[in-house]
Amino acid sequence: MFGNCADPGALDGLAWLGCYLTTGKHMSLYGSLGTVLLLLAITAPTALLFGFGGATAARSHVAPLRWFGKTYIAIVRGVPDIAFFLFFVIALDQGFEYIRHHVLCPEWPDTVRQGNDFVVCAQAKLPLGNSPQWVHETYGFLLAVLTFAIVFGAFAGNVLFGAMRAVPRAQLETAEAYGMTRGQVTRRVLIPQMWVYALPGLSNLWMVLIKATPLLFLLGVEDIVYWSRELGGAKQPQFTDYPHPDWRMWYFGALLVFYLCFTKVSEIVMDRLMARLTLGQATAGGEAQRRAGA
């Protein structure tokens, strides 16, 4: 990184630390912080979309759709979520390969599940056996994102379903009195008005989502936990230019601080957002804002 890092053995103190913290592997660690942010950036809207779909389905007038929505929302209750994470990653992977297998090689004679093996034809493998390394990594990451989105979508669905029911009935009745159809009431009144009721739940969910990101490690993605373990372990002088004893404690301490800062910033942003959304609402918070302004 820096010119004077060529011979780390001769350095000491801060100069050594500066060189040590900018090695290629440390860059991967900082890059994996980006992975976490990317995961959050993709998962949060996707989960919200899933949750919205679930909540809308649960309110549907068509019975099977309603049952589906309610089951989806209820399914994550009562079972540790980490079990879902471990389950969905394999289940989704096998599901995709199973479907591709039936589409791509319909003449395959054997069954897919043979004892303890799951065998699909070579064309159905995901990703294909001969694809480059980055495709495998991206596929693993996308699988993790989908898993997060399904699980957190159910949580978000729960919150949104509650929020839709919390919108004062009088507001919807007013809209109906103006002659709006059911769809119009939903689009023009229910959805704009529900956010203030949903936000406390959603902000809680966001905090929970932040705190769930280290579970990427369990899903086989090379994330911050993976790199902290790799880099923190004791290093012998014969294998590296930067020998050091077991520093994993410091690496995980740094991760702890990183997450604490992230939570703190999120809290501040959420408070601002809440103040903005409460403006002019018929709630205790809105009333307090009106009084303070007057």
Next chain:
Amino acid sequence: MEDCLQTITDYGLRSIGIGERLLPRNDFTLCQQFTLIGSGMIWNIYFGTLALIAGFFLAVAVALGKASANPLIRKPAEWFIFVFRGSPLFIQFFFAYFLFLSLKGSYPIFSPLTSATFGALTVLFLNTAGYSAEIFYGALQSIPKGDTEAADAYGLTGWSKFRRVVYPTMLRLAWPAYTNEAIFLFHSTTLVFFAGFPAFQQKGDALYYARYFADKTFNPFVPYPILAGYFILLTLVIIAIFGWMNGRLNRHLPSATRARLRFRPQLIR
């Protein structure tokens, strides 16, 4: 059926090291999966119960600390709650494990803490204390003003006021949220053997064995639903126990105004 009884005697207490030493390696039967995953539940119940009981007392103390007017007491309590609620439990486990490991290097007295039995229990204890303290603090803040005024009018002060008025009311108000915290704590015990703490001689919890089977058979559709079934049962038991306690706490109230216990899980921590 005979085989299954044999399996139960072999593996029923496998998670605490009693019975057959080797785990099944091939030809996994449904019975083996049920038995081993059920055997792993011993750990989940052990961690959850002890952490919950010990954490309760610390949580009450921290909640009172956070409500204190003295900043020397309030600030540490606030920080305690922030640290344990603001960071992932998964990272807390890793950090604590490596912390105990390096402490063990200089002070051998810490060596029990590097095992899951005591180390993970300590982390869970502190973690649940942090979450419960926030719940109890919220309850302390919402004690009706009339209750404390009535206590003042009776001349109750200090300890007797706390014991007779503040504490029971706080518990009563916090109980529904605390029930969720308890359920949720039991769920998070599944993280223990995935976060640094080693499963010595393959003595692990329910999820450890469920993952073992899923990895060996490459079929997630059997072990994970079994695990889910066990946890739903455990959740129902917790709700029953806490519901009974809730009834005790509210027994002086007319039944219509009692707070109903609703199961609203807080998700992951």
